[in-house]
Amino acid sequence: MAESMKGLHRTHRCTEITNANIGEEVTVMGWVQKSRNKGGIIFVDLRDRSGILQIIFEEADVKAEGFAKAEKLRSEFVIAVVGKVVARTGAVNENLATGDIEIRATKLTVLSEAQTPPFPIEEGSKTKEELRLKYRYLDLRRPDIQRNLILRSQAATIVRTFLAEEGFLEIETPILQKSTPEGARDYLVPSRVHPGNFYALPQSPQLFKQLLMCSGYDRYFQIAKCFRDEDLRADRQPEFTQIDMELSFVDIDDVIDVNEKLLQKLFKETIGIDVALPIQRMTWQEAMDRYGSDKPDTRFGMELKNVSDVVKGCGFGVFTGALENGGSVRGINVKGQGAMPRKKIDALVAFAKDFGAKGLAYLCIGEDGSYKSSFSKFMTEEELKNLATSMGAENGDLLLFAADVDKVVYDVLGNLRLEIAKNLELIDQDKYNFLWVTEFPLFEWSEEQKRFVAMHHPFTMPMEEDLELLETAPEKARAKAYDIVLNGTEIGGGSVRIYQNDVQEKMFELLGFTKEEAYERFGFLLNAFKYGVPPHAGLAYGLDRLIMLMAKEESIRDVIAFPKIKDASCLMTEAPDVVDEKQLEELEIALVLKKKEQE
Structure with a gap:
């Protein structure tokens, strides 16, 4: 049965106690992680948000009544323990911050009993997320979430x-x-x-x-x-x-x-x-050209290479057709994977199609310098060699190519690059690589709305040198984003925000807003700008x-x-x-x- 605090006052959280406290009387409170009765001695792992501390209950220290209460302790009971800090009598637990000390209990107060939880309260839980989220108040007790x-x-x-x-x-x-x-x-x-x-x-x-x-x-x-x-x-x-x-x-x-x-x-x-x-x-342009992404992961290489000039005029219609339609041909070099099984290459082709690719061209270079390719019959030996050279290829490499409009090529190769790096474990998980991406396009075209939309928002300042493009070629204007x-x-x-009225009005015009519509939506801001804006x-x-x-x-x-x-x-x-x-x-x-x- 639950008891009251009865004047108890917690002196430390569990891991605030160290071997410097040996010999002191302390009061700790928390949840029972687990309890083990070793016949005459009960070991309890007590948990609070700071970590775990081992408590020892011996009948000589807590008397028969206290020992009987300790025998009934179960996981997730909430308890208060008064006791003396001592050095561990058993083996030191190097996995715990408090692994070299323990508390010899002299008093036990059961503050709250608990039903058996629907899943173990433990670090790295394998319980399905749906169940953990249903009982989130229990999931939040896990040390890793805390x-x-x-x-x-x-x-x-x-x-x-x-x-x-x-x-x-x-x-x-x-x-x-x-x-x-x-x-x-x-x-x-x-x-x-x-x-x-x-x-x-x-x-x-x-x-x-x-x-x-x-x-x-x-x-x-x-x-x-x-x-x-x-x-x-x-x-x-x-x-x-x-x-x-x-x-x-x-x-x-x-x-x-x-x-x-x-x-x-x-x-x-x-x-x-x-x-x-x-x-x-x-x-932004460099990020797209090198990584196919405006948020590139720079922890590994495998950068995109533009081979449009190398393949123009070749006999492979997929490449030349893309160039004729204003697109590009680009590739990535997967080092040392020239012997990748066809089944795995086919899986990469299927992956590429999820991002808009009609297909994925590949060129495997054997350790002996031989070529195996999905398009070799359309290109001469010299053309294949020039293509491999332009990709910085060596014997044993795998070259993958996408040919389409730039947006699709970037999307396909950018995502393919990440997928391959993940599969081959090329990413150093201990790295923290930061990058500023600047000079984004000011606008992007919405096929759904058939108009320009702001890539960031309507109040983003164009680059000063691109202001005149708002009149002549707004799709080429870059943002100070x-x-x-x-x-x-x-x-x-x-x-950087627009603070000049004429630039803001032009932005709204290009975004398809009439002056009336702009004031209907943002009038309180535009009116404020009339009274001096920094x-x-x-x-x-x-x-x-x-x-x-x-x-x-x-x-x-x-x-x-x-x-x-x-x-x-x-x-x-x-x-x-x-x-x-x-x-x-x-x-x-x-x-x-x-x-x-x-x-």
């Missing part, structure tokens, strides 16, 4: 301290705001006071932080909750957290400089990683992704206390759920549910 959330807390504290010391002010922006549909779908919140009207949950604090710059606050930051109603992946959630910032009277170098110092401090003080400064910079990439994952992005720029990190990479986890669900699953539902609370009819009446909302089509 380490992740402790890391997250430490990171947030360091960020706050660093930015405050750099002159940033922490200012909160509204959660209930106006819907400005441009990009991902908004989560909408109905208003009871204004029937038929809706708030939107923020996809980012973008407009408000720009208004703060208009208001003279100079340097702002916020660890902000954001929401996007979009399809989920391993590194996405419907609600997520940003480290958001905005600075006035700055340009790109100023923003990058302060953020490099932030990253250096953050990684050193949390996980002991030294980030060398300055961080490498690469333009920058992403920070870590190990092939974008962890943050930002841009040059400003900003950046936001995805905190969840950042912590995921720091903790070397594969999913952001492992670094969020209460995450959603892929359909944006919560298995633990069963949200979203129906609401009372009275609540709908107060909101003047009637539901008309569409019947799902019969399969």
Whole structure:
């Protein structure tokens, strides 16, 4: 039966006790990890958020009543123990921080009994994620999940301290705001006071932080909750957290400089990683040409090579056809894999087709210098040799080629490069490779909407030397935008903002907004700009992704206390759920549910 605290006061967390405390009386509290009765001595592993500590119960120390209580202890009972710190009588456990000490208990208080949990509370659990998320409050007891959330807390504290010391002010922006549909779908919140009207949950604090710059606050930051109603992946959630910032009277170098110092401090003080400064910079075009990705993983080579000039005029129609249609032919050299079995090559071809490829051309170079290729009958021996030379090929290499419009070629080879590196274990998992990607295209063409859309957002400043392209060739204009990439994952992005009315109006025009539509959506910002706006720029990190990479986890669900699953539902609370009819009446909302089509 559970007992009360009865004046007990915890003196230490489990791993705060060291051999320096030997001989002291301490009081510890936590959960029973496991209990072992060795006949006259009961060994209990006590767990709290700091780790595990071994407790010994002997009848001579805790008397018959205390020993009887200790015999009944089971996993996940919550207990308080008073006892003396002693050196371990048995073998030292080098896997525990407290492996050379133990507590000889003199008093046991059972604070709470526990049912047998539906899965073991242990590190590296093999239990299915669905079950763990249903009982998330138990899953959160696991030491590896607790380490992740402790890391997250430490990171947030360091960020706050660093930015405050750099002159940033922490200012909160509204959660209930106006819907400005441009990009991902908004989560909408109905208003009871204004029937038929809706708030939107923020996809980012973008407009408000720009208004703060208009208001003279100079340097702002916020660890902000954001929401996007979009399809989920391993590194996405419907609600997520940003480290958001905005600075006035700055340009790109100023923003990058302060953020490099932030990253250096953050990684050193949390996980002991030294980030060398300055961080490498690469333009978007160079990243696409070399890696087929605007968030390249630079921990390994296997870079793309453009062989369009080498194969033009050859007899292989797939190559020449792509060039005639304005595309390119590019390849990657998989070193030492020239003898890869045909079955594995066919699997790579199938993989490439998932990313838009019509096929994948390959050239295997034997250890004896012989060629085996899917297209050798269409090219002369000399042409094949020139192609291999241009790819830096040696005997025993495997060359893979994609031929299509650039977008498809980049997508195919960029993803193929990552897949092969994963399969061949070419990636050093202990590396943390940072990269700034700069000079993104200002616009991208939306086939669905048949218009230009902003690659970042409508308030991104074009490169000064590209301003005239807004009139003549907007598709060629580059943005003063920058992403920070870590190990092939974008962890943050930002841009210099437009602050001149004529440039902003031209942007809206190119994005298909009339002046009236622009003011209807963004009027409060555009009106603020009429009263004196400083040059400003900003950046936001995805905190969840950042912590995921720091903790070397594969999913952001492992670094969020209460995450959603892929359909944006919560298995633990069963949200979203129906609401009372009275609540709908107060909101003047009637539901008309569409019947799902019969399969």
